Amino acid sequence: MAPRRLLLVGEGNFSFAAALSENLDPSTSITATCLHRPADLARDPLARENLQRLRERGTEVRFGVDCTQLVDAFELQDREFDRIYFNFPHCGRKAGVAKNRELLAKFFQSCADVLAEEGEVHVALCRGQGGTPADKPMREWHNSWQVVAMAALGGFILSHVHPFSCEAVPGYKCTGYRSQDKSFHVEGALNHIFTRSLPYEGLQPRISRIKLGDQWFSFLEPEVLVGKLNRGFLEAPSYHPIKTINEKLIAELGKAFPLKRLKCSSPLLPQGETSVLTSCHCDILSSAFWISLREDNSNFESLTGGTTQDMEDFLVSFSELSLPKNPRRDSKEEAQEGMYGQAKVCLRPSLLVHVQALIQAPDFLPGSLYILSGPVFQKCRISPFTMPAFHETLFILGFNKNLKDGCLQSLLDHLKGVLDSLLTQTLLKGSKLGSSVEFVFQPRGEHYMITVKSQNFGPDCVKDLIIGSVTTSAISIIHKDQCFVCVSVNLDLLAMLVWGISDWRMLWTFDKRFLKNFAPGKIEPFKSYSLYPPYYVHDISFWLDTKKRFDEVEFHTVARAVSQDTVISIQFLSRFQHPKTEQVSLCYRLTYQTCDKALTQQQVASMQSQLRKEIQQRLHVTPR
Template sequence: MAPRRLLLVGEGNFSFAAALSETLDPNATSIIATCLQRQADLARDPLAEENLRRLRERGTEVRFGVDCTQLADAFELHDREFDRIYFNFPHCGRKAGVAKNRELLAKFFQSCADVLAEAGEVHVALCRGQGGTPADKPMREWHNSWQVVAMAALGGFILSDVHPFICKAVPGYRCTGYRSQDKTFHVEGALNHIFTRSLPFECSQPRIFRIRLGDQWFSFSEPATLAGKLNRGFLEAPSCHPVRTINEKLIDELGKAFPLKRLKCPSPVWPQGGTSVLTSWNCDFPSAAIWISLFEDNSDSESPTDGTIQDIEELQMSLSERSLPRNPERGDKEEAHEEIYGQVKACLRSSLLVHVQAIIQAPDLVPGSLYILSGPVFRKNLISAFTMPAFHETLLILGFNQNLKDGYLQSLLSHLKCILDHLLTQALLESSKLSRSVKFVFQPNGKDYMITVKSHNFDPHSTEDLILGSVTTSATNIIHKDQCFVVVSMNLDLLVMLIWGISDWRMLWTFDNRFLKNFVPGKIEPFKSYSLYPPCYAHDISFWLDEKKGFNELEFHTVAREVSQNTVISIQFLSRFQHPKTEQVSLCYRLIYQTCDKTLTRQQVASMQSQFREEIQRRLHVTPR
């Protein structure tokens, strides 16, 4: 195995390089120590001369006159690919303010991108408070800090770890001031910030999917609000995604109490065949439905080799058996015109509850057996910390004779509560366990329940109850009239977030392989993010409403999700203004942008905000002020 390559920049008296070289195995690690000064400039410093002698004796390479903001110029193409780059206590000079030092950091990180290995790390040690992250104690105001995370983002880096910088841990290291002056920096409370490469933040092209309905193939574009969310296969073997892990644990435990029958999940494209009688926990259809246009696809039915086109499992019904729903926004004439040219409208299912009637009306339904259906669902919703446009749902359906209803219902709820309570407390401290109990809250009809739990994992002071799912006991069946049915629906994504303490649902859908490395088979431990303290960017927007068109707040949030590529984490209503003369109404909102798994720069956010202004004007018929 090739030795790890370490690059040290901004060395003052070379004491850090000398100490590090003597603590590492020269056969496993090679070090290149550099400084901005010329060699002659260090000749008057006896400590620097001694350290340079020690480095040369150990065969460590030393380079002078290396500008850390122009590293590509200092190394030939074949001599790059460093595994670690160290920059301890960077500083522009005695009179430099925070703006100049931010500029130094920004250029340094952009330079590192040219010479760092793909899985490499950049280590930056800063004095107490300089970084501007919550790890600093005390934390400086953002405008008065070096904003190290935001500066790193300009080079494509995210903060993956931070820990105290302890000089004593590097024997012989003596921090110098800028440009090797005798006056040293105050290193008490200093922090070492460790940065890694982020996945590129790209404007993703919509993927094309093909689906078979009966004997006909159709294709459709991935909706912008669901970019990267379709056909991910998290619940399928051999996936090791935590959503599958929890679903399998849940099913295994239920199997100890009930005979199980696992059902194969149909395609997410939902031909509407009547409204489900199960209304609890259903979203407002069709306003929350995500509509798609299906186009006839006469290409070869074999899976295409083009990676931009993916096949979705065949829907187990034909178009003649069920009619596709109409897009409520289009008239009959327009829709009929589209169908002539091989286009029909459909929507993605908003809940697995739409499949319940088909399951309980099956002639081979076995009373007393627990039927389980798991799969992804999709819906429009307002932006918040605990609502998702895409998540995984598990459905439990239990049928039994009416005279046995109370016994079966209590047995199912009791077992489910024990299983959920156990899962929710595995990664918590003993002192926290008593506050995490799952509750079944009666609904106004006196028959059905909501499954709720406190949100202490995300906010210890929160009194909010999160809804994990629903229990419906009022389902009926015209075929099995002598039977009762209990239907349990659970949000697996929210359950995973609560169990591992993942505060951002977007993390579950990341394409970064580092996410899955947090999960060890057979263990449930608190999740540790690899992207710490991502900066927030706030932008306000105000606009005049069109009295005739009205204002759809759900669509307002949907447009924000699409344009920002899911980087808007909060939309706050600020004010409503009515012009005293024209009586025209204006609304003002604040959008908060932040990522959870990759870089996001101020310039990118400004571009998104500008595009958002254009899109709401075009799609919502408002006039930005």
Template structure:
């Protein structure tokens, strides 16, 4: 009989755990946990009886276990579980919907950057930080929660033309959600201005995408929240926070989210590291150049290292100046890797045009790095989707601290091509990024390519029709033709409802 390992989290009086333990066959290991300490349940007779039943069955019981920190709780014994039970997730009787949603989000969030993680995203992050630590003193800060609320009902934020379709917006139901806890413990008074100043830089599309830019829009969303598109939105809070030290390199690392076109090198969710450095204005030029040189050398060193028993995946890295000649995009041209049409991948940004009312004698530089793209370039991973797989063939490939050539699981994964044509609604218009976002959501990232085949305008009615070609393929398992057809049919129905188009 195959041994099974079961984990129960968030147990109350352990009634479910006790019942489950008595119906499991031999060879099953069961651990039941609860967030309370044993002393808090000592007076509960039902708990005492269930505890006796569990121990009679050889089950293990652990107290004070935070279900959102399971990796830390089981780091010492390295347990891997076949099944994890979390019955009726709830923060407590007085907890509202917002807190329960946050609990679930933190429970399901995968901790690529956690201390015990062997994921390549963490490995590359630690290597980059270690290189910079040879020159700068470091202050590593805890990243806030992934939701960044808007401020007040009268908050009117001007965004760049890319922003309305680049952010994942959320509308809470009925209950008002309190402001997310930021690093400084309070909302920065100039947060709106900060978002405006950086939205154009951190949310712009990659240079090789040549779509038309729409006119600038303004969004008024008193009841809306959005997933952070970059850790840059926390930079001012770091500067104004109690742990800021001039001269030190402050580091934030965490996942960020954005809507984007479907492409092997465009990531809707990825991990970002943000470096924040404040230095004396009198030494501004020398301090800035020192930081830029070391950041460039550190990144270039990671990109040009020779993989053991593998080819040298060298890449040319440049800091491309922006129009203000103060800020930069970090661009990489990969050699012998990826499609030939890739002119340059934007793996980050550097912002030097920053001042602070709190530290008038300091200048600042912010540097943001896309860790997932960096991992793909260093290890030669051709598809971002595989970074998020649960497949042990991928996870077991990586050893903490080491870089070895990545070998794909399937040499010839099946792919299927389907076309879709539809008439546009002239009044509503058409957002191509939203079209790709719907395709990604419906297919659960099983669409690898979307190409515009034809744009037709009816000579009499003037109506416009678009025809797109979709390619279906998975990165970690075989996709059947029937599955691709089912997804295509769902996609046709969804774009009619979400985008208000008429399928032909």
């Protein structure tokens, strides 16, 4: 929809407003403002001429408007501008980068009060001032105006950058360089377009309830998985790219094999059910998220922390979940815990936990490709292509042992063909294949890793990405003459590769603009609405407890939770042992950055401070 109300701030001679007013739809209104008083412009003939032209067209002109205090310049009913323009802002005279950053920061904070919800802020800057990779050449960060970081202070993200062309606005003459009647050097200038970010308010863990038989249970979702449970990406109404890629993958394999799709069961697993993992995947259990289900006969609303909801609105298909009964506990322990009973369960770390139950079923048909899709959850170190929650599709094929080699090769050939086809759908004409699928045999576990050598994410990422696995180690007591192949595919990684989505966190955003990139069933290149987000680096060091083992994966998990997934890198820097006490200290470097929200230095400092407290409490270390 075309903008209806435009606000121009910092107008010098009003030539931009005059030129713009001649090329706009009559239904669009302009409010042109400047900091000067009318008397200050009386001696400028160009300004007088432009003001006359604006008045003749009925354009509103306001003087003495401070762009850092816009809320004071407009009554409540006169706000809600669709676009705000600020061309070549400058504090005047010989103001340095620090002063001009301060001007931008206050301007963006002011814009938040008068901009429509889906409005845009346009800021034109001279070459190099912005400090983003769009500048050619790019200035050092400390020597730039850091426009994206300043915009974050007002809750804005950079959504688009394009060259600023005076020719596109005939008659515009930029002026006001260092408070003089002198033009800025606009060669190489850029127009930066900012939009509102979702409010950066940390989601709180939810307390949820399930009913098993006649008994209600409750549990608190893990803090690190807040916002990642029950998103319904694979459900019927969804057109999320994860569902699109899953449906295309299944449809193509369905051309070669008869398909049997299964409904995915609950992602909660009782302690006993986790023993069915194959030997080559049993290490997954060490990274599982364990949850305590508590018998809940009390007033549910009185439980502390999080928000409440019934399971119909959360995790579904719990009807088949059976819980082992706990050993009897004495009444003193029950009174201390304030509950009648407790059971230990884990969030499913892989769909492979369901393999044995599926192939043991009497109605399992060899020759058919059984398909199971659903979310899985694993603790992991922080890196660009590892994620604590993702969606997995599992393919299970049974066949006669005598036909093992031929059937396995046929499945691998078809799978490679399908994956290669999907990975080329967003390539431009004439482009070389950016990704290739390979099956790398692992002799130790007698299985294959599905790898993709990808250059879709730039020269810094040319390593092999593991997007799945193939194993033939499943055994059935019922079908003793059969052999079984299980293919596991990480749908999130596959979707990232196909659409060129460089950050896995973008798949989980709540920002509605993300899904606007995707049409149902179609695959087109992804265009991010958040460009060049700034990053912030903090170091942390701490003394280890000599009596307890330090778990680095748990350290990464705590950092994820406290930072709400804004820590994108944890780098080990050094290990120090005190020569007298022999106590050991570790030092790490954390890099914070978001992919879809405005993030400020102040917010990061607060997270870092909270992290120091949390690791002391949870990991029993002593921050230095």
